[in-house]
Amino acid sequence: MMRILLLFVFTGFVVGAHAQEKFVKRDLQPAWQVFENNQYQPYDASKHKHIQTIYLQLDPRLYRGDWLEISSVETFALFQQGKLLADQKKEMSISIDSLFGADESPGWFAVHCEEPVSEKELSTRIITNVDIEIPEAAGPLPRAKQAARNFIVAAGMVLLVFFVLILRLNPKLTIYYFSVSKLFALRESDEGQFRVAGSANVLLYVFASLLISFGLMTVALESSSPFKLLRWLQEQTVGGLLLHWLYTAFFVLAALVGKALVTGFFAVLFGIRDQAGFHFLTFIRFILLVGFILAFFVAGHYLVRGASESWAFFFYGSLSWLLIGWSILIFLKLLRRVNFPVFHLFFYLCATELIPFLVIVKVLYE
DSSP states (O other): OOHHHHHHHHHHHHHHHTTTTEEEEEEEEGGGGETTTTTTEEEOOOOTTEEEEEEEEEOGHHHTTOOEEEEEEEEEEOOOOOOOEEEEEEEEEEEEEHHHHOOHHHHHHHEEEESSOOOEEEEEEEEEOOTOOOGGOOOOBBBBBOOOHHHHHHHHHHHHHHHHHHHHOOHHHHHHOOHHHHHHOOOSSSOOOOOOOOOHHHHHHHHHHHHHHHHHHHHHHHHOOEEEEHHOOOOHHHHHHHHHHHHHHHHHHHHHHHHHHHHHHHHHHTTGGGHHHHHHHHHHHHHHHHHIIIIIIIIIHHHHHOOOHHHHHHHHHHHHHHHHHHHHHHHHHHHHOSSOHHHHHHHIIIIIHHHHHHHHHHHHOO
16 A cells, blocks of 8 residues: 555656646637637637537747647547648647748637537647747746646645654554455454544544545546535635645544544444444545545546546546445444344444435535
8 A cells, every 4th residue: 555655646746747847838728719600709618518619819920939739538620720630639739830831820720529628628728848939929938737736746745744654653553444355354353443532543534534635626626517515626726725625624524523423322322332433443444445546546647647527527426336335334344243133233324324425425416
């Protein structure tokens, strides 16, 4: 597990650093146009949800020596003045000089996508080489908008340092929490059980909260979502993203405390107080696994391939199924540890798992 985390963060750092080697003279997204009612109109994401073609007007006098860079999750075709330049591409970079030649007049370009255009999935930018003098008319040279990528790398480093700290403080406990084989084993000894309120456990609760909130943040970064939670998590600056991450982690941690209290209360009520700690700690191990899956696959995909709304929604939609799987898993594990009838255990899990499940689904998918 340690090696995987190191590989993940190192890969993200390298990819992020590589992306910052290039400079973006202009992000063309604000200049997108659509053709409606026999005229060009500015693209509006809320109004043009089903548009598959966007148009761009470029002035070659401003971009001599530069490159037009287009990337998309889905394949696209590029047209210049109605002439097909490229088809079935997911990314391409083409010299402005080769597009216009000696022509100094502005020209129209069209990017046609197989799916409706999404600001999260389609990128159109003018890239410049750092050793080329930039015309004064082009204005100041901004760096690429790397807020999301920089947040993922920075937060990933924080999580890695936190994990190493926990591992050094209590290796045995850390190995217990991150043992996937023990998590899914129906018969499990009590050798790994520790006090729920122990200081080392509290650190792991905080880590789990940060990891889960990080996974949710990366999903939000890749989607223009109809869900309120993901819309709330979206920000445009690294500072804003970090604050939202910490806010979300705080709420997740509060939810975990509530989960511990509910589990303990109903365990006493149903006469299985000795299983309350096992139940809750197993849940923490489960959400650590879920958080790692989100962090590795969603954040890793963002760093390597860029934003993909369909990829992010696949994992976001899978959360409800993972929670259902968790309910089945803890039922089977507790069934071998308690001495009362199956229906008794079923009602206990309805109180400790079903009601929280409905609340979580409400928060995630509202």
